[in-house]
Structure formats: C-alpha cells, structure tokens
Amino acid sequence: MKDQSEIKDLTLCSQCLFYKQSSLFLSEKDIHHLEKNIYQLKFKHGETIFKQGDKSRHIALLNHGIVKFNFEENKERNLILSIVSAPKILGGANMFYRQRNLFSITAIGDCDICMIDMNEFGEILKQNGKYALMLFERAMEMFETSILNYISLANKNVNGRIADILLYLSEHVYKNQSFHLLLTRKEIAEFAGCSKENIIHTFSHLNDDNVIRTDGKNLTILDKSKLQMISRLG
Amino acid sequence: MKDQSEIKDLTLCSQCLFYKQSSLFLSEKDIHHLEKNIYQLKFKHGETIFKQGDKSRHIALLNHGIVKFNFEENKERNLILSIVSAPKILGGANMFYRQRNLFSITAIGDCDICMIDMNEFGEILKQNGKYALMLFERAMEMFETSILNYISLANKNVNGRIADILLYLSEHVYKNQSFHLLLTRKEIAEFAGCSKENIIHTFSHLNDDNVIRTDGKNLTILDKSKLQMISRLG
DNA sequence: CGCGAGCTTGACGTTGTTCAACTAGAGTGG
DNA sequence: CCACTCTAGTTGAACAACGTCAAGCTCGCG
Numbered sequence: 286m287k288d289q290s291e292i293k294d295l296t297l298c299s300q301c302l303f304y305k306q307s308s309l310f311l312s313e314k315d316i317h318h319l320e321k322n323i324y325q326l327k328f329k330h331g332e333t334i335f336k337q338g339d340k341s342r343h344i345a346l347l348n349h350g351i352v353k354f355n356f357e358e359n360k361e362r363n364l365i366l367s368i369v370s371a372p373k374i375l376g377g378a379n380m381f382y383r384q385r386n387l388f389s390i391t392a393i394g395d396c397d398i399c400m401i402d403m404n405e406f407g408e409i410l411k412q413n414g415k416y417a418l419m420l421f422e423r424a425m426e427m428f429e430t431s432i433l434n435y436i437s438l439a440n441k442n443v444n445g446r447i448a449d450i451l452l453y454l455s456e457h458v459y460k461n462q463s464f465h466l467l468l469t470r471k472e473i474a475e476f477a478g479c480s481k482e483n484i485i486h487t488f489s490h491l492n493d494d495n496v497i498r499t500d501g502k503n504l505t506i507l508d509k510s511k512l513q514m515i516s517r518l519g
Numbered sequence: 520m521k522d523q524s525e526i527k528d529l530t531l532c533s534q535c536l537f538y539k540q541s542s543l544f545l546s547e548k549d550i551h552h553l554e555k556n557i558y559q560l561k562f563k564h565g566e567t568i569f570k571q572g573d574k575s576r577h578i579a580l581l582n583h584g585i586v587k588f589n590f591e592e593n594k595e596r597n598l599i600l601s602i603v604s605a606p607k608i609l610g611g612a613n614m615f616y617r618q619r620n621l622f623s624i625t626a627i628g629d630c631d632i633c634m635i636d637m638n639e640f641g642e643i644l645k646q647n648g649k650y651a652l653m654l655f656e657r658a659m660e661m662f663e664t665s666i667l668n669y670i671s672l673a674n675k676n677v678n679g680r681i682a683d684i685l686l687y688l689s690e691h692v693y694k695n696q697s698f699h700l701l702l703t704r705k706e707i708a709e710f711a712g713c714s715k716e717n718i719i720h721t722f723s724h725l726n727d728d729n730v731i732r733t734d735g736k737n738l739t740i741l742d743k744s745k746l747q748m749i750s751r752l753g
Numbered sequence: 754c755g756c757g758a759g760c761t762t763g764a765c766g767t768t769g770t771t772c773a774a775c776t777a778g779a780g781t782g783g
Numbered sequence: 784c785c786a787c788t789c790t791a792g793t794t795g796a797a798c799a800a801c802g803t804c805a806a807g808c809t810c811g812c813g
Contacts, residue, residue, distance in 0.1 A: 356670055364673050366666065387666055407652075414648035418641070421655055428662050432600065432621055435669040436590050439598050439712040443801070470760065478673040480802050485761060501760095501810095677769065704792065714770055719793060735792095 301399055302372045303346040310416040315409050322405040328392035330467060335376060337389040343400045345375040350396030351458055353468075354431070355475070356388040365476040367430045368393065370458045374423050393467050430457070438478045445519010446477045447487045448512045451497065455506050463505040535633055536606045537580040544650040549643050556639040562626035564701060569610060571623040577634045579609040584630030585692060587702075588665070589709070590622040599710040601664045602627065604692045608657045627701050664691070672712045679753010680711045681721045682746045685731065689740050697739040 304323075308316055325348075328334055334345055337357055352375065354366040366388055375390055375398075410417040430453075437449045450473070455462060466473075474481040491497045496512055498505045506512060538557075542550055559582075562568055568579055571591055586609065588600040600622055609624055609632075644651040664687075671683045684707070689696060700707075704722075708715040725731045730746055732739045740746060 358670070358674050362674055364670055366669065384663075387663060410652060411649040414651045415645040417648045417651045417655075418644060421651075428665075429618075429621060431662075431669065432665065435600065435665065435672070436592070436598055438669070439672055440592050440596055469758095481759095482761085482803080483801070486763095489761080703790095715791095716771080716793085717769065720769095720795095723793080 301346065301348045303348070303374070303399060306419070307416070310413060310419060311409065315413070318405065318409065319401070322402045323399055326398050326400055328396040328398060330392060330394050332392045333389055334392060334396070334398065335386050335390040337387065338385050340385055341376050342403050343376065344403060344406060345390070346399040346401070347371045347373045347375050348397045348399060350398075351393040351467075352396060353391050353393055353472075353476075354388050355391055363475050364478070365472060367427070367434060368454065368458055368476065369427065369430065370460075371397075373427065374420065375427075434476075441516070441519035443477065443479045443483050443519075444487060445516050446479070447473075447484065448516040448519060450477055451504070451506060452509070452512055452516060455509075462509070463503070466502050466504050535580065535582045537582070537608070537633060540653070541650070544647060544653060545643065549647070552639065552643065553635070556636045557633055560632050560634055562630040562632060564626060564628050566626045567623055568626060568630070568632060569620050569624040571621070572619050574619055575610050576637050577610065578637060578640060579624070580633040580635070581605045581607045581609050582631045582633060584632075585627040585701075586630060587625050587627055587706075587710075588622050589625055597709050598712070599706060601661070601668060602688065602692055602710065603661065603664065604694075605631075607661065608654060609661075668710075675750070675753035677711065677713045677717050677753075678721060679750050680713070681707075681718065682750040682753060684711055685738070685740060686743070686746055686750060689743075696743070697737070700736050700738050 304319075307319065311319065328350070334352060335341060337355075347369070349371045351368065351370045352373075353368045356364045356366055358364065410420070437446050441449065454464065454466070458464075468476070469481075470484050471481045474484045477484065488497070488499050491512075492499055494511075496506075496508045496515075498507055538553075541553060545553065562584070568586060569575060571589075581603070583605045585602065585604045586607075587602045590598045590600055592598065644654070671680050675683065688698065688700070692698075702710070703715075704718050705715045708718045711718065722731070722733050725746075726733055728745075730740075730742045730749075732741055
C-alpha cells in the first residue's frame with residue numbers, strides 16, 4: 286500500500302460516484318461512519334495499488350483512471366489478467382475472500398482512488414444486506430472480464446486475441462476509436478498471452494492492411510468491422 | 520433446468536452442510552422460510568445443471584458429486600473453465616450478477632444438489648448482511664480456481680498444464696492419488712486448452728516414464744514430485 | 754556523444770495442431 | 784452369431800503457428 290502523504294480533503298469524496306450510490310442505501314449514521322473512514326489517494330503510472338501476496342485492509346474505489354490486474358509469476362513471466370477503467374470497485378476478490386491478494390493492481394496513468402478501511406466497512410455491510418448485495422454485483426462485474434479474457438486466450442490464436450484486446454480497450458476502457466496506450470509492447474503481450482515480437486508483427490500487419498494506425502503509443506482503430514472479423518476467425 | 524420429478528423428502532436438506540451453516544446465521548423464522556423454498560435434485564453424468572445463456576432463478580448447493588463449468592463457444596470449440604467437487608455453492612456468479620449465465624454447469628458423475636429459489640432467498644440476504652457475506656466468501660472460492668487455471672494456461676506449455684490439471688484433480692477434486700476420471704480425452708483437452716491428441720501423447724509419455732498409470736478411465740499418480748517438477752518447468 | 758530502454762524486423766527452431774490410418778469396445782440388426 | 788456402425792482412444796507424420804534469437808533502429812537522457 287502506498288504511503289498516505291497525499292490524503293486530500295475528505296469532502297472530495299462526497300462528489301464520488303460510490304458515495305452517491307451509498308447514500309441511497311445507508312442511514313445518516315452509517316454515512317457519517319463511512320466518511321470518517323474514507324480518504325482519497327492519487328496514484329501515478331506504474332504505482333502499485335494492491336500488491337500480490339499482501340493482505341488487504343482496504344477496499345479501493347477507482348474514481349478516475351485506468352488500472353491493470355497483474356499476476357507476477359517470476360521476474361520474466363508476468364501476466365495481465367484484466368484492464369479496467371473508472372468507475373470500479375477494486376479489491377472485491379480480496380475484500381470478501383480472506384486470503385492474501387491473488388494478484389497486484391497497478392495504476393496505468395494517473396488514478397484517483399478512495400480507500401475505505403475494511404474493518405470499519407465490514408461492520409456496515411453486516412448490518413445492511415441490501416447494500417452488501419449491491420456492492421457484490423458491482424464487484425462481480427470484474428470477474429466477467431477476467432473470464433471472457435480466459436475464454437479468448439484458450440480458444441483463439443494470437444491474431445484473434447490481439448483483435449479482442451484492441452476492441453476491448455477501445456470499447457470498454459478508453460471508450461474511443463483512438464487512444465493513447467500507456468502500456469509497453471511487452472505489457473500488451475502479457476495481456477494477450479504471447480511474445481512481444483508477436484504483438485509487434487501483428488501490429489505491423491494490421492497497419493499495412495489499414496485496420497489500425499499506430500504512432501508510437503497512440504493507436505487508432507480504422508476498420509472496426511475487420512477487427513471483429515479477425516476476432517471471430519481467430 | 521432439469522424437471523423436478525425427483526424432488527425428495529425436504530427433511531433430507533436438514534442434513535446438508537449448507538443447512539447446518541445457515542442455521543448458525545439465521546433466525547428460526549428465516550430458517551423456516553428457507554425450508555419452504557429448498558428442494559433436492561439428483562443429476563446424472565452429463566446432465567446440465569445451469570445452462571449458458573439462461574437466466575438463473577436458483578442457487579444450487581452441491582452437496583455430493585463433481586461438476587464442470589463449461590463454456591460453449593460453438594459446436595467444435597468448447598472450454599472447461601473449472602472442475603469442482605462438493606461441498607460448493609454453485610451459481611454464485613449468477614446469483615449476484617443479474618445477467619444471463621456466462622457458462623454452463625454440468626454434472627460429472629452423480630450429483631446431489633439442493634436448489635433454492637433466488638427470489639425468496641434474496642430477501643433473506645437483504646435482511647442479513649452477515650449471512651450474505653459468509654455466502655459471498657464461499658462463492659468467491661470458485662473464482663480463485665478459475666483465475667489459477669487462467670494463469671496456468673497463459674504461462675505454461677502443454678506438459679506443464681497437464682501436470683497442473685492432474686495435480687489439481689488429485690488434490691482438490693478427487694482427494695486421492697488414484698481416481699476414476701469420467702471425462703473423455705477430448706474434455707480433458709478442453710480443460711487444458713489443447714488438442715485431444717496432445718493429451719493422449721502426454722499421457723503416453725507419462726506412462727512410459729512411470730509418472731502416472733492410466734488404465735482406460737482410471738488414473739493413478741505414481742510420482743507426484745516428478746509431476747510437480749514438470750508443472751514448474753512448463 | 755554515448756548509453757540504455759523500448760521498438761522493429763527477419764530468420765530459425767520448437768511446439769502444438771491437424772490429418773489420416775488404425776484399434777478396441779459397445780450397441781444394433783439381420 | 785456375425786457383420787455393421789459408431790464412438791473413443793491411439794499413433795505417427797506433415798504442417799502451421801508461435802517463441803526465441805540476433806541484429807539494428809529510435810528516442811530520451813545524462
């Protein structure tokens with residue numbers, strides 16, 4: 286966990302989506318209790334939000350930014366399980382399953398995150414099942430993307446997986462045809478489950494065929510339907 | 520969902536693990552309410568418990584038997600996400616996340632399952648956050664195995680993945696060095712994410728090297744440490 | 754200017770899939 | 784009882800996909 290030197294004015298949290306949703310479910314007393322145990326942090330690109338193997342004491346509410354879920358096998362064998370953008374509840378798997386974190390969560394670019402102490406928050410959950418259910422549903426969304434990635438990985442060839450990833454990033458993360466991808470080629474490879482050379486080769490071909498246009502870390506999808514076809518065939 | 524012609528005496532459920540655990544959390548009134556909405560079904564090998572794309576109206580409590588989570592891409596491109604044995608709560612992902620089932624759940628061998636109507640049960644959960652949390656933790660266990668499979672698939676070669684699967688089946692599913700595997704070679708391949716010929720070749724080699732002994736569907740692990748080494752090297 | 758990290762490219766070898774041929778067992782019908 | 788067919792399992796060989804390697808490139812930074 287990052288040091289808390291950058292704690293900001295707590296009133297900021299009253300603007301965040303999580304706070305607004307929570308206020309629909311909780312009593313004024315609980316809201317007040319929550320306010321006392323919530324604080325905002327800012328993370329920069331590459332900073333670790335949760336560390337694999339650590340024991341989480343917090344739930345993280347991603348209010349702004351993009352994060353990756355990365356599994357560290359050993360020095361040279363990493364894996365990106367998923368990439369998600371705000372707003373999301375992070376630490377769901379860690380929050381309810383009382384073991385060490387299965388994977389790390391790392392900032393991609395600047396991230397605004399609200400931290401809630403789990404011990405305090407757990408009490409509120411125990412007393413308010415309806416609220417707990419709402420949070421479960423949100424936390425569950427995270428797993429859907431992981432499972433869909435898994436399926437893509439198991440069933441498709443490299444071209445199909447890369448097409449899937451580009452479509453996913455465009456539609457669900459950056460929400461734009463064109464985006465500035467802060468990941469290295471190696472990291473994209475860790476997401477696609479292939480070598481970095483493979484990513485480079487495939488990007489080159491897609492460039493030649495006018496399906497995408499890459500310019501350093503900027504990436505634009507020119508022909509979405511062709512990308513979808515590659516995904517299907519893969 | 521299977522037809523309910525085989526509903527058994529409801530008192531049977533009072534013996535099941537789920538019922539016993541629940542009684543620690545719920546009031547007598549809620550327990551009574553639960554009893555009214557719970558019934559036991561028996562599934563045979565290959566029968567579908569939850570169908571991919573369907574909307575679940577039930578939570579399934581696997582009291583006896585083994586099930587697979589299978590994703591059906593198309594006729595010739597299936598995938599087994601996980602295999603788990605009783606006792607487990609099935610339908611967790613479906614229970615809290617109100618969409619169509621992401622994957623099917625299918626019986627491997629005979630299964631005893633208690634079904635609970637979700638609408639009735641949801642009310643109890645909303646009123647009892649502590650109980651909801653307990654159930655959620657159990658449901659989360661399911662995802663851990665899926666994620667570990669994902670990691671194995673992404674990081675290891677075929678030999679390593681097959682070794683992983685054999686160790687997993689032995690330690691977490693059958694809880695025995697020797698087991699009667701009801702899966703076809705094709706299904707094992709769908710679990711390992713490779714071709715059935717690959718499974719057959721690898722099994723042959725492992726047989727030759729006295730690491731395992733296969734006799735039709737019976738499988739015995741002779742040299743666990745060697746299998747663990749193959750898993751690490753993979 | 755030199756250095757290092759990340760990127761790019763093509764060649765090469767390994768891994769894994771596909772294909773085809775064969776075997777064994779189980780179910781079917783004459 | 785014997786074809787027959789169908790399914791699952793097995794084997795090896797050919798081929799394609801993919802990872803590894805090596806070399807050169809670009810860019811930013813000290």
